[in-house]
Amino acid sequence: MIELGEIKLKNRDSVLEARNKIHTLARDLRFDSITAARLASVSSDIIRKMAYTDKDNRPGIIITLDQMKATEHPVLKLKYVSKGFGLLEGLRLPDSLFDGVTTSGSGEDVTYIEVFMMLPDPGFKPTKDFIAGASELVGRLTREELYQELEASYAKLRSQSLQIIHTERLRTLGTMAAGIAHELNNPMMGILNYVQYCLKHTAADNKKHPVLRDAEKEIRRCIYIVDNLLAFSRTEKVDSNRKENANCASIIDRILRLLSYKISTEHVSITRKYAEKIPAILIDVNKIEQVFLNLFNNALDAMKRRDKKEIHIEMQRKGNYLHVSIADTGIGINPGDIPKIFDPFFTTKEPGKGTGLGLSIVSSIIQEHAGKIECESEPGQGTTFKIFLPIFFE
Numbered sequence: 573m574i575e576l577g578e579i580k581l582k583n584r585d586s587v588l589e590a591r592n593k594i595h596t597l598a599r600d601l602r603f604d605s606i607t608a609a610r611l612a613s614v615s616s617d618i619i620r621k622m623a624y625t626d627k628d629n630r631p632g633i634i635i636t637l638d639q640m641k642a643t644e645h646p647v648l649k650l651k652y653v654s655k656g657f658g659l660l661e662g663l664r665l666p667d668s669l670f671d672g673v674t675t676s677g678s679g680e681d682v683t684y685i686e687v688f689m690m691l692p693d694p695g696f697k698p699t700k701d702f703i704a705g706a707s708e709l710v711g712r713l714t715r716e717e718l719y720q721e722l723e724a725s726y727a728k729l730r731s732q733s734l735q736i737i738h739t740e741r742l743r744t745l746g747t748m749a750a751g752i753a754h755e756l757n758n759p760m761m762g763i764l765n766y767v768q769y770c771l772k773h774t775a776a777d778n779k780k781h782p783v784l785r786d787a788e789k790e791i792r793r794c795i796y797i798v799d800n801l802l803a804f805s806r807t808e809k810v811d812s813n814r815k816e817n818a819n820c821a822s823i824i825d826r827i828l829r830l831l832s833y834k835i836s837t838e839h840v841s842i843t844r845k846y847a848e849k850i851p852a853i854l855i856d857v858n859k860i861e862q863v864f865l866n867l868f869n870n871a872l873d874a875m876k877r878r879d880k881k882e883i884h885i886e887m888q889r890k891g892n893y894l895h896v897s898i899a900d901t902g903i904g905i906n907p908g909d910i911p912k913i914f915d916p917f918f919t920t921k922e923p924g925k926g927t928g929l930g931l932s933i934v935s936s937i938i939q940e941h942a943g944k945i946e947c948e949s950e951p952g953q954g955t956t957f958k959i960f961l962p963i964f965f966e
Contacts, residue, residue: 753798760798764791797929817852820860820896820961821887827864834872840881847888851963859937860961866930867898867957874902874955892963893943899956905949913947 771784828835828842835842868883875881878901886897905913914935938945942962949955 756798757795760791760795764788764795767791814856814858815854816857818855818857818860819850819852820855820894821846821850823857823861824864824885824887824896827861827868830865831868831872838872838876838881840872840875840883843882843884845884845886849889850887851889851894853894853961853963855941855961856937859940863934863937863959864898866934870930871898871900871902871955874900874904878902889963890960893960894963896959896961897956898959899954901954904951904953905947905955906951910947910949914945 767784767788771781771788774781774784824844871883880901882901884897884899886895886899888895914931916929916932935945938959938961944960946958946960947955948958
């Protein structure tokens, strides 16, 4: 048998009856062997495109075309039109080819529809209507598939175009930031030196002393912002001479020791769950330290006004990547802000509390290491950052 499908009917007698009908129709007209072979060659493609299975692969039930059309369930009708017979309406095919369809459930639980067809023995020739209808079906399916491929290609092209535009904007912004930072850095250092000189020659009980202290603090904050601008503007790749095999678990432990005073005074609970064998990876240790320091500081800031203050750290190998997860119980991030948190100068902190460069620098460092970083968060439910660093750095 050259099969285009298999008629699903309620019993064996119905199958035999339908087969006899097809054989009778097949004798009506003669077609050359090339036409028959062409129709047979597309059979597997038709079945592949026409068959739909649900995610649980549940066994189907038999329902006739008349029952399908007469059903009172709107969801069933919708599925039947959009996934099944919508492609078949108007085709000149013998009714016997569509005596049965299979669904994955009953009522509104339908998730797929399968249509099954059969081609006669090689000794018989298919009818003109059968060939014309099947050819039209193949054409419809092909057009639909090409349209879907076109839509997917357009979406991919649009995404890549936006990424290129975004990259160029960041490059321009980095150049501007570097120029501004260099222009500000020297006068800021000069002002800081003058303020520190005044502090040195001002008695602690003098009313000007606290004012000078505040001035020193704010100048240092400005210098910190300038340093971040410079760090953001640097676009060079990780220096191969600065790379070394290092254990990220040890780096995290070292950063947590540096923050131990802040962690203890704010009563933050730290939970670490490391896999038994954490592979060493080739990294710029200083830059990866900066990544974790930024993430932990952000987590601590997000939990300042929370009763429950916990940071959960997990580390394990996933394929050729080292996966590090840092979750906090902070205030969380609004869904609309998540796509922007790695953009430069974007911050969810209160005015004056953040520069908006920390996560931009984090993202840049991770990309320099051929890794990726993801963020999951819900308002009031905390935030989780997931970092993937390649174990085999190239």
